Amino acid sequence: MAQPFSELERAAVYRAIYERRDMRHFVPGPIDPGVLARLIDAAHHAPSVGFMQPWRMVRITRPALRDALHGVVERERLKTADAMGTRRDEFMRLKVEGMQQCAEVLVMALMDGRERHVFGRRTLPEMDLASVACAIQNLWLAARAEGLGMGWVSIFDPHDVSQLLQMPAGAKPVAILCLGHVEQFYEAPMLALEGWASRKPLSECVFENSWPAL
Template sequence: MLFDHQARQSAHALLAARRDMRHFQSGCSIDAATRERLAAALMQAPSVGLMQPWRVLRISDDALRARLADCVSAECERTAQALGAREEAFRALKVEGVRECAELWVVLLAPDDGTVFGRRTMPQEMAWCSVGAAVQNLWLAARAENLGLGWVSLFEPAELAGLLQLPPGAQALGLLCIGPVASFYPAPMLSLADWRQPRDAAALFGENRWAFSEDSAADACASAGPLKQE
């Protein structure tokens, strides 16, 4: 299958339109056929050694969703306190939509199945990369369905492991908030809020050897000061 110019333009437009969404329309639902298409897109993702290390839990229990939301709120508080000079700016941000989104899925890293092909020297890193590729597929499929998706990583993994009854070796890597949105952000939300600005290609692409100029961390804000360590 070859893509013509129009299909190529559509594909690049989809990539450019993807957003990490935090604002969802409450009280909405997603029909089963759409959920199946989203799941199929995730399953088409590449994985190192065809290991498919991802597992996905759909949260349909309202009480469990509420407890997961509480976990996120607690970590938001800890993150705010760790940000020092940017604490109040962080508190003003909308950073998740766990309670409002139509669908809440948890993406998990499965216990290691012993795959060696392609990951002998970096076993855990390649499993993480494979899960990330699966989530990106889901993100793009959701955008093609005109649905928002937000990847929430603000939680203590051990706490979620207990709530979700995960076996030893399994780990939650994200709460995926999916659902209708009133509108998509015209640019990344953190960029619009002036929290952090994306770098251009010249800062991220090189040739042959490392010659990059690295910024200080501190969420790319000179006024942030060092992060507090707990």
């Protein structure tokens, strides 16, 4: 029978899970290249349906390109605010990204040619996206273990980002990831601290044998 990690090792894994935060506030300073390599390798070791490994990562190192990506996000932020109705002003007060302050910006994308992969996707083609999400989570937890913050930015038009990064037809950006040093991690998810939403109780998310009757 497989043996569990030691008590200290288990505690470290759970600590990374519970203390991971979607960070928006960063402090200056580059990320050590060795640490960055470990983080990217952690993402690359994520599980994927049919072992298709659909993630593609683009590291943004040109300041002008980072500025252009930030512009794409800002345009969508305003459109999202307009779609919020009565919560528009509340949304506009939120800090939704840290792209101009973080040390590194990575764009996580789905590869092109995914239709060739049928294993695990014949009836659930969205499993390619689920696999990329696993890679992002690996990166997030590894970053927390390294004492680095990471923020997931999803407020952008995929077509605009694809054009900026010269992605081939069929590829699709799904996340702009901000990585960097932080002064401290939020005590709770930022949107909970801001009163935007709260964590649902497990009783609303975990069922047994069937969906509960309304």
